[in-house]
Amino acid sequence: MGTTLATALLEALAQAGAREVFGIPGDFALPFFDALESSGRLPLYTLSHEPSVGFAADAAARIRCAPSVAAVTYGAGAFNVVNAVASAFAEKSPVVVISGAPGTRERGSGLLLHHQAKTLDSQYEMFRQVTCDQARLDDPATAGARIARVLASARRYAQPVYLELPRDCLGEPCAPVWAEPAPPVDEEALAACAEEILARLAQAKSPVLMVDVEVRRFGLEAQVAKLAKRLAIPVVTTLMGRGLLDNADAPLVGTYLGLAGTPEVSALVEDSDALLMLGVILSDTNFGVSARRVDLRRAIQALDGRVTLGFHTYADMPLDRVVAALLARAQPLAQARAVAPVAAPRGLAADEGAIEPLDISRALNDLMDARGRMPVATDVGDCLFTAMDLVQTDHVAPGYYATMGFGVPAGLGVQAASGRRPVILVGDGAFQMTGLELGHCARHGWDPIVVVMNNGGWGMLSAFRPEARYNALGTWNLARVADALGGAGHLVRTRAELAKALATAHANPGRFHLLDVRLAPGALSPTLRRFTDAVSRLHG
């Protein structure tokens, strides 16, 4: 059988680095799902709700530093996934959204079609806002070139892309897709750029290297670690970049969180007269709670394929080429000084005391010290800040766009993509959004350890509005939910029970474990406490 549009697309996805598809079918998407299943080219993981499909694909893309696929049906399915794709766009994760659509012949029927909102193109227009490139594959003659362009964009910008598949086109014969080469780089400009950066660092009194997600998205952790070591420059991550360089031998000090973070790290960054920012997203979560604003005019920024320093910009400088050019020329900086890394808290007191978020960090660090590092997926809420006290390990979190509902499906995406058993840290509020997806674990062979920080409400918001009644959720018995979904539930009320439940969960893989951790009333992690104090001071 010759190549069809569907098989050409699947092959191109695999060539572009996609290794799995998360999806929920619908009638407009059936031809794509049929082709996916019959070709066996990529595994399909179905879930229950499209936001989770988007989150899982996003996390898979993050953990593998390569595109991953979210496949949905037209309208009802695609609109459901928009928020997750917006999150991936903001946080730079190359999710390939594939949506089924009405066939080219149906478009002219004169009838409104089911799942249609305003016009048949409304969906395409909406995805323009949350993806970096889009195409409708309605013509086999142009489909190959469009697929190549769109997949190249996903890789080049590390952002989501959108492909719309009219359902009557997928079986059409189609030539195989040729990957689009990366555009050439001006080598002289690149050399000048690298030399200027290194000269600035050499002249500075206290140079610091800050790394964020682009370093990971473009697969540059090992190179950047080598660069940092060769320069002997202290390294910090941003909040979004937490988990970067976890396996690398680099002079990593900790995570910059401004007023919410460790004072030594904040001083290091804010006092630096040459902050080299590699792939750093300039977001308020990364920089908004600073005591003294980081003076970006004095910083050196390599982001979005550009390098900006000293009031000028080098255009068309892909991060991988910049890092390679720096590495080729880097010499140890004379003013280099070793800065001690921030130590993660350890040593849970396994007693009858009530559990605070910091106890969860301690317990997980003890577990990972004893049994090895596990990848961590977190949601938004105090779990995000609790994770800042974990030992350095692979970490996916919506630290900038801050959408709830990410944690559980992201953990599933991490396991699907990496084969590694993850820890999922999530609040009860966020769990209520997407936690039921754990019911798919048995079918797909996943066995995460899910730690629900159950405080009976939207605790992070209560920290800002202690008097408000609208943040209460009541205490749900989530340990029992786990049993119903085919996992093992553990009701955890004391620190002793926490240590025991974690040990049991770790020792019994093969099914998911859910620790329903009842937190001490009003307890917050030290980082969230500092964060809310700082935000309240800054914004009231």
Ligand code: TPW
């Ligand atoms: C999709 C706004 C940010 S944090 C939060 C809300 C409602 C409370 C989270 O409660 P949870 O965790 O999960 O119980 P904790 O530790 O605070 O008690 N809708 C979406 N995303 C966001 N960020 C919100 C609302 C929000």
